[in-house]
Structures are given as C-alpha cells and as structure tokens.
Amino acid sequence: MTVEGWILIALFVAILLALAKPVGLWLFALYEGRRTPLHMVLGPVERGFYRLSGIDPNEDQSWRRYAVHMLIFNVALLLFTYVILRLQAVLPLNPQGLGPVSDHLAFNTAISFTANTNWQSYGGEATMSNLSQMLGLTIHNFLSAATGIALAFALFRGFARRSAAGIGNFWADVTRVTLYLLLPLCVVLAVFYIASGVPQTLAGPVDVTTLEGARQTLALGPVASQEAIKMLGTNGGGFFNANSAHPFESPTALTNLVQMLSIFLIGVGLTYTFGKAVGNTRQGWAILAAMMALFLAGTAIVYWQEAAGNPNLHALGVMGGNMEGKEVRFGIAASALFSVVTTAASCGAVNAMHDSFTPLGGMIPLFNMQLGEVVIGGVGAGIYGFLLFAILAVFVAGLMVGRTPEYVGKKIEGKEVKLAVLAIAVLPLIILSFTAIASVLDAGLAGPLNKGPHGFSEILYAFTSAVANNGSAFAGLTANTPFYNAMLGVAIWMGRFFVIVPMLAIAGSLAAKKYVPETAGSFPTTGPLWTGLLIGIVLIVGGLTFLPGLALGPIADHLAMIRGQLY
Numbered sequence: 108m109t110v111e112g113w114i115l116i117a118l119f120v121a122i123l124l125a126l127a128k129p130v131g132l133w134l135f136a137l138y139e140g141r142r143t144p145l146h147m148v149l150g151p152v153e154r155g156f157y158r159l160s161g162i163d164p165n166e167d168q169s170w171r172r173y174a175v176h177m178l179i180f181n182v183a184l185l186l187f188t189y190v191i192l193r194l195q196a197v198l199p200l201n202p203q204g205l206g207p208v209s210d211h212l213a214f215n216t217a218i219s220f221t222a223n224t225n226w227q228s229y230g231g232e233a234t235m236s237n238l239s240q241m242l243g244l245t246i247h248n249f250l251s252a253a254t255g256i257a258l259a260f261a262l263f264r265g266f267a268r269r270s271a272a273g274i275g276n277f278w279a280d281v282t283r284v285t286l287y288l289l290l291p292l293c294v295v296l297a298v299f300y301i302a303s304g305v306p307q308t309l310a311g312p313v314d315v316t317t318l319e320g321a322r323q324t325l326a327l328g329p330v331a332s333q334e335a336i337k338m339l340g341t342n343g344g345g346f347f348n349a350n351s352a353h354p355f356e357s358p359t360a361l362t363n364l365v366q367m368l369s370i371f372l373i374g375v376g377l378t379y380t381f382g383k384a385v386g387n388t389r390q391g392w393a394i395l396a397a398m399m400a401l402f403l404a405g406t407a408i409v410y411w412q413e414a415a416g417n418p419n420l421h422a423l424g425v426m427g428g429n430m431e432g433k434e435v436r437f438g439i440a441a442s443a444l445f446s447v448v449t450t451a452a453s454c455g456a457v458n459a460m461h462d463s464f465t466p467l468g469g470m471i472p473l474f475n476m477q478l479g480e481v482v483i484g485g486v487g488a489g490i491y492g493f494l495l496f497a498i499l500a501v502f503v504a505g506l507m508v509g510r511t512p513e514y515v516g517k518k519i520e521g522k523e524v525k526l527a528v529l530a531i532a533v534l535p536l537i538i539l540s541f542t543a544i545a546s547v548l549d550a551g552l553a554g555p556l557n558k559g560p561h562g563f564s565e566i567l568y569a570f571t572s573a574v575a576n577n578g579s580a581f582a583g584l585t586a587n588t589p590f591y592n593a594m595l596g597v598a599i600w601m602g603r604f605f606v607i608v609p610m611l612a613i614a615g616s617l618a619a620k621k622y623v624p625e626t627a628g629s630f631p632t633t634g635p636l637w638t639g640l641l642i643g644i645v646l647i648v649g650g651l652t653f654l655p656g657l658a659l660g661p662i663a664d665h666l667a668m669i670r671g672q673l674y
Contacts, residue, residue, distance in 0.1 A: 108414040112440025116406060119364065119444065120399070123371055127395065130372055131379025137283045138260045138380055140164075149286045156282060164282075167273030170615025173261055174608055176277045177254060181221050181604075184250060188217040191243035192235075201236035202311025203326075208234065215592035215599075220244050222603035223251035223485055225337075225344030225455055225578040226595060228587040232326035232347050237309055240346060245333045249293075252340030252373075253284040255487030258607060259377055262491045263384040265614030266515050269622045274614045288373075289340065296335035296369065304358040307331040330355055338369035341485040343455030343578040351445070351458040352434050363437055363458060367448045374452055374483040377490045385515040389633040394493055397641040401482045402451050405471045410443040412468035419671055432463025443468070450475040453485030455578025462565065462581040466668055469581070470661035473568050476575035478649040479534055485576060491610050493645075498527045498613070500637075500644040501630060510630040516622045523613050530609040534574050534602065535652040541570045541598050542656065550590035556583035560667060564660035569595060571653075574602030 136143050146153075157164055168176070191198070192213040196206045208216065212228055219226040225248075229235070235244065257280035264274045301307050312326045330346045334356055337344060347353040357363050375395065382391025414428040433442045442459035449456050450472035461469050475482055481492040497514060502524045505512030512519040545551030545566050554569075555562035561583075568581040573595045580586070586595065623629075631637060667673075 108410055109440065112410060112414075112438075112443075115364075115440050116410070116444055119367060120403070122368060123375055124399075126368075126372060127375045127379050130376030131383065131391070133288065134256070134373070134376050134380040135383045137280075137287055138263060138384060140279065140283065143287055145287050145291060153282055153286055157278075160278070162276075162278045164276055164279035166276050167271075168276055169272060170261070170265075170274050170611045170618075173274055173277050174611045177258070177607070177611075178604065180250075180277070180281075181254065184247060185217045185221040188220060188243045188247065189213050192216060192239055195236050195239050198236070198238050200238035200241070200309060202309075203236065205234065205236050208239070211589045211592040212587060215596040216244075218596040218599050219578065220247035220342075220344065221251060222576055222599045223247075223255060223340070223342060223453065223488070224573065224576040224599045224603070225342045226573055226580070226586075226599060227344055227348075227578070228592055228595075230348035231345055232328070237328050240333060241329055244344060245329075245336060248333070248336040248340045248342040248344070249285055249289050250281070252289060252336070252342065252486045253281045255485055256284045256288075256373065256377070257281045257487065258610070259381075259487035259491045261611060262494060262614045263381055265617035266381075266494075266517055267384045267386070268618040270620070271618040274611070274618050289336065292339055293332070293335040296339065296365070297331045299365065300331040300334050300362065303362050304354075305331040305334055305362070306355055325355075327355075334366075335369075337456060338366045338454065339372065339486075341370055341374070341452045341454040343449065343453075345456065351456050352460070354436070357458060360437065360441065363441055363445065366456070366458075367445055370448050370452045370454045370456070371483050373486045374489045377487065381490060381494075387515065387633070390515055393633050393638050394490070394497070394641070397638045397645070398451075398481070398483050398489075398493065400638070400642055401478070401645065402447065405451065405475055405482070406444055406447045409447055409464070409468045409471045410440060412465045413439050413443045415465070417465060418669060419673065422671075429463075429465050429468070432460030434458060446472050447475065449579060450577060451480075451482035451484070453480040453488055453576045453578075455572065457579055460582055461568070461579060462583045466561070466564075466661045466665035469564065469568075470657060470665075472579065473564070473571055473661065474650060474653070474657065476571045476577050477534070477538070477653045478645055479531065480575045480577060481645060481649070488576065488606075492606070493641075495527045495530050495610065495613075496645050496649065497632075497641060498523055499531070499648065500640050501632060503644065504630045504640060508630065511623075511626075513623050513625070513629050514632055516624070517617050517620050518623050522616055526609040526613045526616075530606045530613075531648060533605045534649075537574045537598055537601050537605075538567075538570050539653070539656060541574075541594055542567050545570070545591075545594065548590070550588065551594075554584045554586060554588065554591055556585070560660050560663035564664060567656055567660050570598055573598040576603050 192208040261274040351357040378391040378395040382388035555565045565581040565584040
C-alpha cells in the first residue's frame with residue numbers, strides 16, 4: 108500500500124461527500140415535482156409527453172396501481188429489446204454485418220438490461236451492432252435507472268405522508284428523473300469523455316498498423332454516450348468486452364475517477380433527499396454514515412490484499428502486489444477502489460478482472476453484493492434496500508430495549524416487518540438455491556474455468572451478481588450457454604422485482620398511517636448508536652447467511668493459497 112493510494116481514496120470520499128447535499132437537493136425538487144431551472148427548456152417536452160400518452164401526472168396512485176404500471180412498463184421494454192436483438196441482422200446501423208443474437212442470449216440480455224443488471228454473456232463489440240447498443244441497450248440504461256429512483260421516491264412518500272391513499276405517480280416520477288436529471292448530466296459527462304478521447308461515432312471498425320507493422324482492427328461506435336449513463340445509472344454494461352479496462356472506455360486516470368464518482372453520485376444524493384423528505388436531514392446523514400463505514404472497510408481490505416500480492420509468487424522471487432488482470436494505467440489502488448465502488452453500488456462495470464484478484468480481495472466485491480447491494484447501492488435500489496434493513500433494525504431495537512418501534516414518525520408493526528423480511532430473504536434464497544443447482548448439474552459444472560474452491564467462487568459470484576442486479580463477473584465462468592443464460596435471466600428478474608413489490612406494499616402501508624410524534628419512549632434513529640445498529644443488522648442479516656458459501660469458495664481458496672496449493 109502506498110501514500111498515493113490512500114490519497115486517491117481520501118480524495119474520492121471527500122469529493123463524494125461534498126456533492127451529497129447539492130445532488131440531494133436537486134433530487135428533492137424532482138421528488139416534490141417542483142420547478143427547476145431546466146423546466147424553461149424541457150418543460151414543454153414533459154407536458155407534450157403527457158398529452159401524447161394521455162397521462163395525468165397529478166394522479167396519485169395507490170401502491171398496487173404504481174406497481175402494476177411499473178411492471179407493465181418493464182415487461183414492454185423487455186419484449187422490445189428482445190425483438191431488436193433477434194432482428195439485428197436486418198436492421199440498420201450494423202457496419203460489421205453482425206448476425207442475429209441467439210434466442211437464449213437475447214432472452215438473458217433483454218432481462219438483464221431491463222432490470223438494471225447489465226450482465227453480459229457476450230463481447231459487446233463482437234456481438235452487438237451500433238443500433239442494438241443504442242436503441243436496445245442504452246435506452247434501458249436510462250429507463251431502468253429512472254425506475255429505481257422513482258421507486259425510491261415512492262418509499263420516501265410512504266414515510267413522509269400522513270393518512271394518504273397514494274404514493275405518487277409512476278409515469279411522472281420516471282419522466283422527471285429522465286428529463287431533468289439523467290439526460291442533462293449524461294450530456295455533460297459524454298462531452299467530457301469525448302474530450303478525453305472516448306470515441307463517439309456511427310462509423311464501423313477501422314484497420315490500423317501497429318508499431319510492429321501488423322494490421323489490427325479497432326472497433327468503434329457511440330461509446331461516450333453509453334459510457335456516461337452506464338456509470339451514472341449504475342448499469343455497468345460495457346460497449347467493449349473489457350469494459351472500463353478498455354482504453355476507449357476509460358483512457359486516463361481522470362476518467363477513471365469521474366466514472367467512480369458517477370457510480371456513487373445519485374445513490375449518495377438520495378440519502379440526503381430522504382432526510383429532506385421526512386423533515387429531518389440527520390436521518391439521511393445517519394444512513395450515509397452507515398453506508399460509508401461499510402464501504403471504507405471493504406476498500407481497506409481489498410487494497411490490503413491486492414497490495415500484499417500472492418505469497419507463492421513471492422517465493423519465486425516475483426515481489427510486489429497482485430497486478431494480474433489489472434491495467435497498468437490505473438494500478439492496484441485505483442483498481443481496488445473501483446472494484447469496491449462498482450459492487451457496493453449495483454453497477455458491475457470493471458476496470459480490472461475480479462477473477463484475477465487474490466481470494467480475499469475478490470471476496471469483498473462478492474460480499475458487497477450479498478449484503479443486498481445496499482452499501483450506496485444502485486440508483487434508488489440502494490436506498491430503498493437500506494430502508495428495509497432500517498425497518499428491521501428499529502423493530503429489533505424495540506424488542507431489545509422495550510422502546511416503541513417507530514421510524515421517522517411511523518409506527519413499525521408486524522405487517523411492515525413481515526414484508527421487509529420477505530424482500531430481504533429473496534436474495535439469499537435465490538442465490539444459494541441456484542448456485543447449488545449449478546454446482547451439481549453437468550451443464551453448470553461445464554462453465555467454470557477453474558477447479559476447486561475458485562471454480563465454486565465463479566459460480567457463486569455469477570448468481571450473486573445476477574440476483575443482486577450488479578452484472579459484474581468472475582470472468583472465468585463461460586456463461587453464454589443455454590443453461591446459464593436461462594438460469595441467470597430468471598435469477599435477475601426475481602432479484603429485481605421480487606424485492607420491489609413487497610417494498611411498494613410497505614410504502615402503501617406507511618403512507619396510510621398517521622404521524623407519531625417522537626417521545627421519550629421512541630428509539631433514537633440519528634446518532635452513532637443507531638448507525639452502529641444499522642451496520643450490525645446489515646452484516647448479520649444480510650451477510651452471515653452466506654458464510655458457508657464464502658467458506659467453500661474464497662476463504663478455502665485463500666487458505667489453499669497460503670499453504671502453497673495451486674489449482
């Protein structure tokens with residue numbers, strides 16, 4: 108570990124915290140439906156959309172109506188993308204003449220991008236045409252991200268409203284988030300990436316002559332625009348197979364830093380928005396403090412392990428940290444930080460290959476996802492996932508100390524606790540059962556590149572990434588098969604929507620309740636004790652479920668490594 112590495116981590120955290128409040132205030136204006144400076148330009152577009160679609164943005168939807176509209180919208184997007192991918196060969200903007208995407212891969216990809224997972228069982232530049240990348244995939248990067256933020260707004264209203272029947276309007280939330288947040292920020296980011304050397308063109312691949320005199324074909328395309336929303340919307344799907352390790356996606360150390368900040372930006376801002384929504388910004392800061400504590404602990408472990416390197420190589424005289432699978436442009440510190448950022452959020456973009464990390468260095472990204480993607484988490488999904496743990500935490504605290512289980516003025520009763528447990532239990536149930544199935548069937552065992560604990564880690568990582576809607580991978584797993592595309596596609600859909608529906612039911616239940624003023628009998632939910640309890644509940648409930656799986660995978664792999672056993 109180096110001083111420069113810790114300075115990079117400290118700089119990242121400092122910039123992020125400085126941006127939390129201004130981003131949160133902008134999100135709060137969208138949450139309330141208030142006018143912003145951009146309404147002068149984009150207001151007519153918003154109103155025109157409502158007129159054309161026949162939507163009344165002032166309709167206050169019940170949680171059931173909100174959920175039905177959200178599900179219909181996402182199913183329609185899934186089918187639209189599936190058709191685009193299957194018809195790719197006969198559609199325009201296909202300069203490479205790529206053929207249709209296979210049925211099982213199109214199924215997996217359509218579900219993946221609809222659910223904000225962006226798992227890729229394919230090499231982007233070798234499989235998808237420019238039209239497929241733009242119309243089939245990038246459109247999802249905007250709309251799946253906007254859906255997540257809209258859902259967070261719905262839960263915020265559940266806590267903030269008093270004796271209300273509705274939790275907002277899904278169509279208005281998605282439209283405002285897309286028009287006034289995601290599109291403007293992505294225009295700025297895309298221009299920055301273009302200025303930094305990221306391609307943005309509809310031209311086909313070009314042939315160049317290397318320094319050795321050989322001919323090489325370089326794929327090009329509308330990369331900068333996809334890169335902007337890929338990070339900002341915590342999507343993660345790369346235009347190129349190497350993702351952000353490719354110099355056309357992230358050419359410099361500065362673009363690497365901006366990409367990491369983009370991944371966390373909206374998630375951090377939403378914590379402040381929550382505090383504003385419930386009338387107590389300390390509530391938002393308490394949640395952010397718990398998130399950042401978990402994030403920094405994970406970053407420290409990964410950096411320590413990757414800087415320590417592999418003792419088996421040290422014994423052969425190859426000293427230094429673990430640089431396998433890492434870009435020399437970024438080095439160990441920036442790669443370690445990126446790996447924790449992308450898996451603490453449900454992004455999945457990578458600037459280094461997680462499969463090549465040391466066993467414990469690779470375990471932290473895996474564990475981040477197994478916590479439920481709540482350490483900042485995906486846009487919207489992180490904060491509403493963390494609030495599910497908060498509901499559970501305040502109920503447990505009430506049982507332990509005899510205080511009334513209340514959170515931000517709403518009494519937490521059996522219905523909310525049961526729904527929260529149902530939503531939280533979805534992840535371990537699907538991850539562990541699907542991993543077990545893949546670990547015993549021949550079709551599943553054909554996927555891992557490695558044998559032993561590391562091969563098991565590759566399978567466990569794949570289903571964890573899918574269910575947690577992350578999309579990163581231990582890339583040693585060959586996943587582009589009918590078995591894995593089908594299993595992972597189903598896992599992705601369940602991991603996204605089996606959490607959302609109970610969460611919206613909680614929002615509806617809370618919105619209908621009266622406000623309960625804080626008294627001496629209320630458990631305080633803003634101080635260090637509350638933050639510590641939140642961290643403990645997340646680790647115990649969200650993490651310990653997976654301890655046996657981690658013991659069979661990365662922990663066993665680490666013990667084998669220090670004993671000199673190689674696979």
